[in-house]
Amino acid sequence: MSPMDEFKRETRAWLQANCPQSMRTPMPEDERCWGGRGASFKNPDSALWLARMAEQGWTVPTWPRAYGGGGLTPAEAQVLEAEMSTLGCRQPLFGFGISMLGPVLLKHGTEAQKQAFLPPIARGEIRWCQGYSEPGAGSDLANLQTRAEDCGDHFRINGQKIWTSYAHLSDWIFCLVRTSSERKQGGISFLLLDMQSPGVETRPITLISGASAFCETFFTDVKVPKSQLVGQLNEGWTIAKELLQHERGMISRIGRAIGGAIPAVETLAQRYLGDATGRISDPVLRDEVTRHAMNERAFELTMQRAGETSAAGTAADGLSSFFKYYGTEQNKRKFELILKCAGTRALGWEGEEFTAEELAICRTWLRSKGNSIEGGTSEIQLNVIAKRVLGLPD
Amino acid sequence: MLILDDTQTLLKTSAADFLAARSPVKALRALRDAGAPEGLDHALWQEMAGLGWPGALIPEDSGGSAIGYKGMGQILEETGRVLLASPLLSSSVVATSLLLEAGSTTQKEIWLPRLARGEVRAALALDEQPRHAPDVCQTHATPQGHGYVLHGAKCFVPDAVGADLLLVVASLSPDRKVEEAVAEAGIFLVPANTPGLDCTSLRMVDSRNAARVELGGVELPDSARLGEGSPVRQALSFALDAGRIGLAAEMLGNAQEAFDRTLRYLKLREQFGVAIGSFQALKHRAASLYCELELTRSAVLAALGALDCARDEVPALASLAKAKACEVIELMSNEAIQMHGGIGMTDAEEIGFFLKRARVAQQLYGDASFHRARYATLMGY
Incomplete structure (x- = not known):
């Protein structure tokens, strides 16, 4: 038996012994665990599962053991992921700490920062949010104006962030701040701060789809110790861009996972427009639905191919932009098509006249419009592809 | 696997190099300007045979190179890059696959080694409509003695001009109902020189070889039927x-x-x-x-x-x-x-x-x- 087969056998045995039965069922959105000081567990098994996985280091399998990770190689982590998928085990913990901040701290953090911040992320004790966009800095992110003044042993922060997802539920924020006005990108620094600091205020934002996780976050004379600066002063832009790559990957995955809770277009088209044999009766919509389903299949095959390519060690540049662009545009087309097939049934806002699924379709349709805006608009992604992949001139 | 293994990568690269040197796009222009309806560089085709391309799908014991479909796909992609005019798709993929799948032992023994060596080129005569409609078949095969007589016309047969063998789809339905045509179709191996077979070159916009094929009472022996009677x-x-x-x-x-x-x-x-x-x-x-x-x-x-x-x-x-x-x-x-x-x-x-x-x-x-x-x-x- 090869060492990898041995690892696979042990992993499966451990998961079978330690994953509670209720954690092997599909996860309702309200049982998704984000951790943090204020974490509550609707299902007590979620807390048990998180504790066991964190103890094993498998909430962040590839992080070093010294920082709360599992110390697994990428190949071992793939085995773990595959075994969890085979057994239907839920992912025990989600969050921006795991998917965005962690990789950046591992690369750019000081030893003291890694020791202080990584283990609480791995254990789900501290929940992080992201302070990037501002009212005047969307696609032109480097135009951000939130200022961090040097006050000797600390910085003083003044300004406003927007689209800070889950800021009202988060314990800490990683933030881009302006530490110099002499250069645009070269005057930005990457700072970590406690949301309980005096002078931090959050307000939720209502979207066209209704209540949302988004907030505005205001900073008024907030004191931040200098030890919480990541990387060098005025060199935060490089870190910010790296983190955006992680974010794009996450949005194309999460966007699809949320969209995935709604059945496929072809399934709904059959339900609303199918004849006795299941054939979609409207020939024009049948063609449109099929075109969509075929593009969906080609997109999944492309993700599979990218996975195989990167496992073979020859990852292509710019793929995260391709997936972000195409995945989100495809998700928007999905909901427009569902609306066409379901007619007014998919346009109910609330009330008992509509099924929960019909109401969810309407809200998710509206929310999907944001997929191609957040994390870099489709237009920005096309710019990135044109520049980095195709080498077209500025 | 959606990526290429080392052999397939090498095959693709060497095909690209060979075609760039031997048949850049200007070769297609030269064939077009020469106006030859076959639109084929015979010397080049023999070189391709030397590389084992026409025999890519044919097993080694039948004289092929057994490269397989995925490998063949890499060669075809490279032919697309240089717009190569050749019967590699029509003869070495479509007709060859049909013989491999449905040919009798004798038919395979006769044709596969020669196809692999590039000595014969075969073409599938199927379409009878301007748009691809594989279920429509008015061409008809009537049993007669120890064989069949074929009547009908095929409006677009790729690489038929100069092909040595046509694989003709014909209906065997006795009452000539169109909807049963393909369900009861037979496929017939028709050598190009068979009396009653008429091939008219179509000058297409892509300067590639295509023809209209007419079958005016083409008489064939039982042995000409692909699979000799088993369903095709x-x-x-x-x-x-x-x-x-x-x-x-x-x-x-x-x-x-x-x-x-x-x-x-x-x-x-x-x-x-x-x-x-x-x-x-x-x-x-x-x-x-x-x-x-x-x-x-x-x-x-x-x-x-x-x-x-x-x-x-x-x-x-x-x-x-x-x-x-x-x-x-x-x-x-x-x-x-x-x-x-x-x-x-x-x-x-x-x-x-x-x-x-x-x-x-x-x-x-x-x-x-x-x-x-x-x-x-x-x-x-």
Whole structure:
């Protein structure tokens, strides 16, 4: 038996012994665990599962053991992921700490920062949010104006962030701040701060789809110790861009996972427009639905191919932009098509006249419009592809 | 696997090098200008045979090189890049697959080694309508003595001019009901010199070999029937799917080359004092084409892999690959001309050849709407 087969056998045995039965069922959105000081567990098994996985280091399998990770190689982590998928085990913990901040701290953090911040992320004790966009800095992110003044042993922060997802539920924020006005990108620094600091205020934002996780976050004379600066002063832009790559990957995955809770277009088209044999009766919509389903299949095959390519060690540049662009545009087309097939049934806002699924379709349709805006608009992604992949001139 | 192994990568690279040296796009222009209806460089075809290409799908004990479908797909993609005029798809993929799937032992013994060596070229005579409609068959085979008599016409047979052997689909339904035609079809091996067989060259826009074939009382022995009486419908379906997937690989090569040439032009051509590739209106269209090409490549690779080792998935993946290739090559060829501007409209510039081949390839073995409808039916919706 090869060492990898041995690892696979042990992993499966451990998961079978330690994953509670209720954690092997599909996860309702309200049982998704984000951790943090204020974490509550609707299902007590979620807390048990998180504790066991964190103890094993498998909430962040590839992080070093010294920082709360599992110390697994990428190949071992793939085995773990595959075994969890085979057994239907839920992912025990989600969050921006795991998917965005962690990789950046591992690369750019000081030893003291890694020791202080990584283990609480791995254990789900501290929940992080992201302070990037501002009212005047969307696609032109480097135009951000939130200022961090040097006050000797600390910085003083003044300004406003927007689209800070889950800021009202988060314990800490990683933030881009302006530490110099002499250069645009070269005057930005990457700072970590406690949301309980005096002078931090959050307000939720209502979207066209209704209540949302988004907030505005205001900073008024907030004191931040200098030890919480990541990387060098005025060199935060490089870190910010790296983190955006992680974010794009996450949005194309999460966007699809949320969209995935709604059945496929072809399934709904059959339900609303199918004849006795299941054939979609409207020939024009049948063609449109099929075109969509075929593009969906080609997109999944492309993700599979990218996975195989990167496992073979020859990852292509710019793929995260391709997936972000195409995945989100495809998700928007999905909901427009569902609306066409379901007619007014998919346009109910609330009330008992509509099924929960019909109401969810309407809200998710509206929310999907944001997929191609957040994390870099489709237009920005096309710019990135044109520049980095195709080498077209500025 | 959706990526190539080392052997397939090497095959692709060496095919690219060989074709770039032996048959760049100007070779197609020369064949066109010479006006030869066969549109084939015979010396080149023999060199291809020396590389084992016509025998790529044929087992070694029948004289083939057993490269397999995925490897053959890499060669076809490279032929698409240089717009190679050859019967590699029609003879070495479609007709050869049909013989492999449905031929009797004797028929295989006679034809496969000669096909592998490139000594004979075979062509499938199927379509009777201007748009691909494999279920329509008015050509008829009537039993007579120890054989059959064939009557009918095939309106578009790729690479029929100069082919040594035609594989003719003909209905055996006694009452000539069209809807039963293909269910009761036979396929007949008709040597080119058989009396009553008439082949008229069609001068197509892509300068490639195609013909209208008429069968006016072609008399054949029992042994000319493919499979000598066993059902051939499945085999025909598989061979057509192999042709669709192989053609999708060729179209991917065509579209990729048109894209690469267009990208070079965007970086080179200056207007208003800057490279036109710096304009966002063109950048975004180029980036979007890149995405579409990546999707097509994945579909083609998946379909090629299914031909070798997942036959259940072949019909749906064939339609996916061909539909996607049709959509993308149409978009790509139109954008290529537009982005080349006036120069792209001239015969002196080669980009127009890519557009012309694109449209014929789109029609061959079913266009995008044909394959979307087929995919929906296969999926049950």
